[in-house]
Amino acid sequence: LRVTRGTVETARWCERYRAAGLSVGFAPTMGALHAGHVSLFARARRECDRAVASIFVNPTQFGPGEDLSRYPRPLEADLEACRQAGCDLVFVGEAADVYPPGYETWVEVEDLARPLCGRSRPGHFRGVATVVAKLLAIVRPHRAYFGQKDFQQARVIERLARDLDLGVEIRICETVREPDGLAMSSRNRYLDAAGRRAAARIPRGLRAAGRLVAGGETSVARVLAELTRELAPDPDLEIEYAEARDAESLAEFPAATLPRPPRRILLAVAARVRGTRLIDNLLIPPLDAEHSPARGAEEPRG
Numbered sequence: 001l002r003v004t005r006g007t008v009e010t011a012r013w014c015e016r017y018r019a020a021g022l023s024v025g026f027a028p029t030m031g032a033l034h035a036g037h038v039s040l041f042a043r044a045r046r047e048c049d050r051a052v053a054s055i056f057v058n059p060t061q062f063g064p065g066e067d068l069s070r071y072p073r074p075l076e077a078d079l080e081a082c083r084q085a086g087c088d089l090v091f092v093g094e095a096a097d098v099y100p101p102g103y104e105t106w107v108e109v110e111d112l113a114r115p116l117c118g119r120s121r122p123g124h125f126r127g128v129a130t131v132v133a134k135l136l137a138i139v140r141p142h143r144a145y146f147g148q149k150d151f152q153q154a155r156v157i158e159r160l161a162r163d164l165d166l167g168v169e170i171r172i173c174e175t176v177r178e179p180d181g182l183a184m185s186s187r188n189r190y191l192d193a194a195g196r197r198a199a200a201r202i203p204r205g206l207r208a209a210g211r212l213v214a215g216g217e218t219s220v221a222r223v224l225a226e227l228t229r230e231l232a233p234d235p236d237l238e239i240e241y242a243e244a245r246d247a248e249s250l251a252e253f254p255a256a257t258l259p260r261p262p263r264r265i266l267l268a269v270a271a272r273v274r275g276t277r278l279i280d281n282l283l284i285p286p287l288d289a290e291h292s293p294a295r296g297a298e299e300p301r302g
């Protein structure tokens with residue numbers, strides 16, 4: 001595993017890979033790596049000749065009062081995880097290098113960044129889009145890998161890659177879950193036992209709502225009532241949003257009715273569990289798509 005610390009050094013190594021005719025897969029992260037990240041590295045490894053990761057806690061995507069200063073930074077364990085996963089190179093970024101003095105260029109994706117998390121985290125997707133555009137410009141990968149848990153983020157990144165002609169294929173990879181169904185997240189480590197029990201309601205609620213849709217329910221209100229029935233009674237869990245949206249545009253459905261003819265539907269939740277903000281989602285394929293179960297909140301294992 002090669003560990004690079006500067007943007008110039010990182011770009012130079014990635015350029016060497018490309019010049020040798022090797023395909024480059026890239027998974028950017030903020031560290032505190034878990035099995036979800038490892039699955040991105042593994043897919044990059046499978047699909048590309050070289051797997052590149054980055055670890056950079058990007059300050060510009062945190063709002064005032066968010067968890068930037070206490071965000072976990074277990075660097076040695078993270079480097080070991082990259083090594084175990086077979087990454088070839090990991091860029092460990094420093095704020096002063098990524099945003100040198102005088103930095104003043106921002107990437108803003110408009111409509112896709114407005115709803116859902118964009119509402120409660122103003123400036124968040126501007127920070128994400130900017131740092132991802134920069135990282136893609138440094139690494140210039142053939143493919144880049146992102147988790148479905150952050151579905152809105154992945155859609156924003158797909159759009160910026162397309163709009164800026166970055167020539168990278170964006171791959172959205174299935175959410176990896178704990179045995180109780182909870183989506184893997186670096187923030188899960190903030191949860192105590194009671195928090196874990198409350199948090200596990202989120203995937204349960206998504207699955208219950210998904211079953212209702214699969215059974216033919218088209219009323220958004222009834223689907224969301226099913227979702228919140230699982231979440232709402234828990235005093236440790238405060239819902240920020242629970243919504244059904246078009247999975248491509250992230251727009252709401254007209255007349256609050258799920259579409260027939262079918263479209264891909266996103267059920268998305270953000271909640272605070274004993275102070276920790278968690279998000280999760282379920283993607284429901286068009287109902288006439290044969291044998292394609294909803295992706296995102298599968299039954300727990302074991």
Ligand code: PAF
Pocket residue numbers: 028029030056058061128131132150153
């Ligand atoms: O999903 C994340 O960890 C971050 O938002 C990303 C994509 C690495 C950008 O900082």
